[in-house]
Amino acid sequence: MIIGLEHYLVLGALLFCIGFFIALSKKNAIGVLIGVELMLNAVNLTLIAFSRFGSAEVALSTQVFVVFIIAVAAAEVAVGLALALVVYRNRQTISVDRTTLLKG
Amino acid sequence: MSDFGFHLAFWSLAAMTLGGASMIMISRNLIHAVIWLVMSMLGVAGLYLTLSADFIAVVQVLIYVGAISVLMLFAIMLTPRAERDNSQNMKTGGPAAIVVLLVMISTLWVAIDTDWGAVREAALTEQARLIGESLIKHYILPFEIGAVLLTAALVGAIALARQDDEDAAVHASSLQAELEGDASVDPVDVVDPPIPSDGEAGS
Numbered sequence A: 001m002i003i004g005l006e007h008y009l010v011l012g013a014l015l016f017c018i019g020f021f022i023a024l025s026k027k028n029a030i031g032v033l034i035g036v037e038l039m040l041n042a043v044n045l046t047l048i049a050f051s052r053f054g055s056a057e058v059a060l061s062t063q064v065f066v067v068f069i070i071a072v073a074a075a076e077v078a079v080g081l082a083l084a085l086v087v088y089r090n091r092q093t094i095s096v097d098r099t100t101l102l103k104g
Numbered sequence B: 001m002s003d004f005g006f007h008l009a010f011w012s013l014a015a016m017t018l019g020g021a022s023m024i025m026i027s028r029n030l031i032h033a034v035i036w037l038v039m040s041m042l043g044v045a046g047l048y049l050t051l052s053a054d055f056i057a058v059v060q061v062l063i064y065v066g067a068i069s070v071l072m073l074f075a076i077m078l079t080p081r082a083e084r085d086n087s088q089n090m091k092t093g094g095p096a097a098i099v100v101l102l103v104m105i106s107t108l109w110v111a112i113d114t115d116w117g118a119v120r121e122a123a124l125t126e127q128a129r130l131i132g133e134s135l136i137k138h139y140i141l142p143f144e145i146g147a148v149l150l151t152a153a154l155v156g157a158i159a160l161a162r163q164d165d166e167d168a169a170v171h172a173s174s175l176q177a178e179l180e181g182d183a184s185v186d187p188v189d190v191v192d193p194p195i196p197s198d199g200e201a202g203s
Helices: A004-027 A027-053 A054-089 B002-028 B028-050 B056-079 B089-111 B126-136 B141-163 B167-179 B187-191 B196-202
Strands: none
Touching: A004 A027, A004 B002, A004 B028, A004 B089, A027 A054, A027 B002, A027 B028, A027 B056, A054 B056, A054 B126, A054 B141, B028 B056, B056 B126, B126 B141, B126 B167
8 A cells, every 4th residue: 555645635634634623622721722733733634745745836835835834823822821921920820611701 | 765764753842842832731830831832942943954954053052052042031031920820721722622623623634634735845945044135135125124113122121121210219228238248138038129128128
């Protein structure tokens, strides 16, 4: 059996779903961020797989796209963790269940 | 024989990635979860290598394994009184599982059923040079916007995470008191800035 595009796509889909479940179900805000990071990695893996199994110009632009995604993910996690720190400083908890200030 | 090596690499890296991700789901300790995240990211970096994307693999190791995991460990250690536990939320766990199952079925079905028309050309060589050139020539506007975004995120993160001036003064004075050997300051309280009694004890 030859390892082809479908193997990588299935792997990326499974990784995305695990990350999605972690992001939806974890109690701790940092746990939610970990799930989001897993989802972004799954998308990057899928893009790189398409880059390998596509034509040459597709390959290059896909890799540039992945570089941009990694940069945006780094910005996102920096701001997200700073927000978690501020919430902790004000409420002494970062559990997403107990930060219910906007709940009616 | 090289085919066997490729198979071995793919399946072991896939097991590493998915196993690390599943351990994040299972693990009860948040610090362990970050360590499993590092393992999963390393597996993804290895998979990039099997796809001949060497520059992206190096970037993945530098940024995810190096920087983001350390940032997360810092955030966990700066929130000492928050629960360390990484448990599931029981109320949203059930609906989340249903939604994720639906997403998984649809994405897997699309991934397997579609005819992607995959071609197996020779991999790009000199990827770092090609990516750098197209960043500067073709994608110069997104590149600059990304630079502005990173700067804004950096400044924003510092502005959010830095303490207020009074808090910082309290923290500094209690640290000073501790350095001078003032026994009345509890060293455990010194670690946590927003405790007003520390200021009186320190000054």
